[in-house]
Amino acid sequence: MEPANYVVSPAFDSAEAVIFVPGLGGRTTFVERWNDPGQSPVIRRANWSEPMRVPSVDERGAALASLVEASGVTGVVLVGHSMGALVCLEAGRRLGGRLRGVVVICQYPPHRTPLSPLAQLPDRALAEEIEAPPHISGTAALADYARLWRSEYHLLNRYLESDPRPVLDAPMVAVGARDDASSWNAECLGDWSRYTTGRLSVHLVDGGHQVVEEMAAVTLRGWISELTPSAV
Known part of the structure; x- marks a missing residue:
């Protein structure tokens, strides 16, 4: 039996990729509407292969990074919602030069997130x-x-409660929702700057914690384009 891991869909088919990582609950079906015909880049979704098994944030990040490395992808943008943003942080620290940037949605940085x-x-x-x-x-x-x-x-x-924190050598976009207790404060979102040596941009949108499920594809792709001019 293969160990639990992330399953990315659609499957990798090029040297560059954008991957969405969900938070608690793992809901990703809404990602399908981000990929209407003609939309580029394709947004892939990462789902844990054993939904009822609960690995640590570190383990999930390591598993996602290992999957990307084994795929042959040489440039990746990670998009994480809620706890998925922390998984992206942990994956990013292991991806080195493969990481083109990270979009974190509805998640304060670890040191600003209360237990x-x-x-x-x-x-x-x-x-x-x-x-x-x-x-x-x-x-x-x-x-x-x-x-x-x-x-x-x-x-x-x-x-x-863990330490030390990862610092990524890639740009980041931090997105908060005005009605979300986990991300409404732009100053807190700005503290994601401690986790990157690259540039950080901060955006606030209307909505609550699940705003990602209603987010327009063009909005997300705009943030991705801030990370890399080629928009992978």
């Missing part, structure tokens, strides 16, 4: 807090998913 109290909530309250879809929150499967979410929050808290 999460959500792991202490009852199942239904936790589901409401993270805006879980009805097909989970309204069924008997909720208890199993709630155990998964709690495990992820415990691992997130463990990561936030």
Whole structure:
């Protein structure tokens, strides 16, 4: 049996790639509409191959970097939402010159992110807090998913307490949502500058923590173009 890893789709087919990494819950179906015919670059999505297994942020980052290296991709832009942004940070530190840049969405930098109290909530309250879809929150499967979410929050808290932090040699774009407690403050987002030797740009958009699911493809591609003139 192969070890758990990220599965990237569509599959790599060129030397350069853009990869979206989701946060808790791993929702990525909305990425499909970013890839309408004629849209470039293609946005690939990374999903963990064993959704009910909960690896650490560091392990996920190492796995994603290993996958990129094994693929032959020589230039990659990573786009991470929420905890996925931290996975991108950990992957980026391992990718070296392959990394063209990182877009972090709805996530303060580690040193500005408070430890999460959500792991202490009852199942239904936790589901409401993270805006879980009805097909989970309204069924008997909720208890199993709630155990998964709690495990992820415990691992997130463990990561936030770790040191030292990665510093990437690539530009970054930090995107916050005005109604999101995890990213509404532009000053906090500006502290992502501690994690890169390259340039940082900060943007605020309307919406809450799941704003990424409604984000227009042209908006995301605009941020990607800030990282690399060729927009990979």
